[in-house]
Amino acid sequence: MPSTLKIISWNLWHRAGALIGDIAALIEAEKPDLLLMQEAKQPLEGLHNLVGGHVHWQPMQKRVYGLAAWSPHELGNAHSVPLPISPFPFRVPPRLAQLLVLDGITFANVHLSHGQILNRRQILTIAQATEGPTVIIGDCNAVGRIRIPDFAEVGPLDPTHRLQTRLDRCLVRHLACTQSRVLARGPSDHHPIEVLIENAWATTDRAAEAALHCRAAGPAALAG
Template sequence: MKVISWNLWHRGGAVLAHLSALIEAERPDLLLMQEAKPNLAELTDVVGGHFHFLALPKRVYGLGAWTPHDIPAPDFVELPGSRLPGRVPPRLAQLLTVKGIGFANVHLSHGQLLNRRQVRTAAERLDGPAAIIGDYNAVGEIRLTGFHDAGPRMRTHKFRTRLDRCLARDIECLSATVLDRGPSDHHPIRLEFKPKP
């Protein structure tokens, strides 16, 4: 099973043409997007499949997922937020099940304690084989009971940091690669999974 995750960068980053070209070239089973906009629903007119969008509160963008497969209606979970004055609106995780694997599509906060709490909250909503994939905005190692770091160990952002990650449970990662960045400030990451026997 091939999964790609990409923070599109809503300020003039990847658009419909870039995503359709990526889908045509890679043929993923699931494409997860952060900083996606609702107009990307037009992907289905170009490449077929199914597009699922989750708007984020008080933002012009949200979380998107494209898949060629018929899947159950996605769900979401609200992630812990900051209690500081002037805090950003709450973040959400998009929850999907594709080929028997549960996925959480995430765009986590920059606070390093907060984003660890957000990962744990997403994990609590996933049963069985699962992966939490997306823009973690995290520095350093992330430990989560039952999960292992399955993402590529290379930089995924133009500032030479590894922000885009994958924590997986009960699935084997056959490969993890960073793709060309294109017009976004993030590189897409490509992962190939198979369930553990």
């Protein structure tokens, strides 16, 4: 296992977005250690037929899509954690986080609610449900800075959605990010984000300081 892990997160846009061929092209171009996907439909379980590796698909209640993860490495302890929901009736269906372990690091793949108080509560729930080196990454639907005890936000600062908003985020605990960037959007309404995570213990202050130096400006090319 490499000492630095390349992680990519991509909201595929289930209505008219990225298909299995687009995902395979991204994997072949970027060669990530872990690709986390939101709004992923169940046929993506066949991704290994194109690029090998291991796929985990997690359905989301009352939705036609779910959360998915692909890696060329074995992924351990794949499970989900239910997240807080809106107290108001007839709102969106329940949310959950997909949790996986790679090289001793817990990764939480998320597609959070639009409410800015609610999605912070959801992130805090994940933080409290995990321990040790942890990465929370995905479509957080967040506006503004995210402040969670013991976590540093390390993802890229460029817009990640076609409406020029930065919805896709990455937060780390006891880890540092050595590079982060936004990739070309492709057929989705979200850009993939890519982070390089150093698998070595780091304080929150060191992670925040490293994030200031690792954020690459401008989108990178996406094959396919």
